[in-house]
Amino acid sequence: MNDELDALLQDDLLQAPADFTQRVMQRIEALPRPAIQVATPTRSAPQRWQRLRWLATATGLVGSGLLGLSQLASFVFGLWLATAAV
Amino acid sequence: MKVQAILRRIAAGEQRAFAELVDLYQRPLFGFLGRLGLGQAQAEDIAQETFLRAWSHLSRFESEHAQFVTWLFTIARNLAYNALQSAHQKQETHEADLPEPTCEQPGPAQTLERTQQRTRLQSALRQLPMADRSALALVYVHELGLADVARIEGDSLAAIKTRLHRAKLKLRELLQADTELETRHE
Numbered sequence: 001m002n003d004e005l006d007a008l009l010q011d012d013l014l015q016a017p018a019d020f021t022q023r024v025m026q027r028i029e030a031l032p033r034p035a036i037q038v039a040t041p042t043r044s045a046p047q048r049w050q051r052l053r054w055l056a057t058a059t060g061l062v063g064s065g066l067l068g069l070s071q072l073a074s075f076v077f078g079l080w081l082a083t084a085a086v
Numbered sequence: 087m088k089v090q091a092i093l094r095r096i097a098a099g100e101q102r103a104f105a106e107l108v109d110l111y112q113r114p115l116f117g118f119l120g121r122l123g124l125g126q127a128q129a130e131d132i133a134q135e136t137f138l139r140a141w142s143h144l145s146r147f148e149s150e151h152a153q154f155v156t157w158l159f160t161i162a163r164n165l166a167y168n169a170l171q172s173a174h175q176k177q178e179t180h181e182a183d184l185p186e187p188t189c190e191q192p193g194p195a196q197t198l199e200r201t202q203q204r205t206r207l208q209s210a211l212r213q214l215p216m217a218d219r220s221a222l223a224l225v226y227v228h229e230l231g232l233a234d235v236a237r238i239e240g241d242s243l244a245a246i247k248t249r250l251h252r253a254k255l256k257l258r259e260l261l262q263a264d265t266e267l268e269t270r271h272e
Contacts, residue, residue: 013120
């Protein structure tokens with residue numbers, strides 16, 4: 001019964017008349033033309049998010065690298081100061 | 087993608103490209119209106135009005151946020167809802183206005199049986215509550231997914247599933263009762 005009902009519901013109970021498109025277009029020609037805005041293919045939101053994450057990671061890496069280098073430089077400078085004092 | 091290309095052509099000034107959208111969606115639209123229990127004449131009016139409104143409001147359609155098919159069926163559903171709720175509904179949707187047999191060419195007995203099945207189905211559909219009927223009519227549109235149906239109906243996915251289950255159950259009951267009544271008469 002369920003399959004039978006599904007088949008019945010899938011059936012087109014009504015059909016468009018053969019000249020339906022023509023009739024619609026005839027009426028549309030009398031109407032003003034709408035100003036439509038179609039989205040041009042741009043970068044999608046997930047892509048944008050991924051790019052932002054990449055940028056944050058890169059900034060973090062560069063920042064922590066610079067911090068490490070400055071720590072190393074101050075250590076070397078301290079060593080030099082200590083040995084120079086002797 | 088095909089719809090996007092057509093919309094881009096319309097935006098470029100090619101008005102005739104809209105005919106391709108009408109060709110593309112008229113069949114599922116009439117199928118939907120038929121499942122809502124509308125008669126042929128009323129369905130033609132609503133389908134035509136749907137496309138005219140879609141054309142007039144194309145500037146409001148945001149292709150980035152919505153699918154054209156979802157938007158179109160939302161318009162159709164709202165128009166059909168209003169038509170069905172109007173006081174003249176009972177007079178306008180007359181049994182005589184039921185669909186004619188479609189293009190397949192079975193024998194006369196098969197055609198008659200099929201027509202009777204459709205008539206029974208349409209009269210059973212009309213007895214369903216409007217909200218359940220609308221969800222049921224939309225779910226058989228191949229171009230729409232269940233999430234699209236939920237969006238059009240403005241309801242959650244779970245609620246739509248419940249409505250569908252309820253509608254099918256009721257429809258089966260109504261059809262069974264109708265068949266039993268017919269056999270008793272014979």
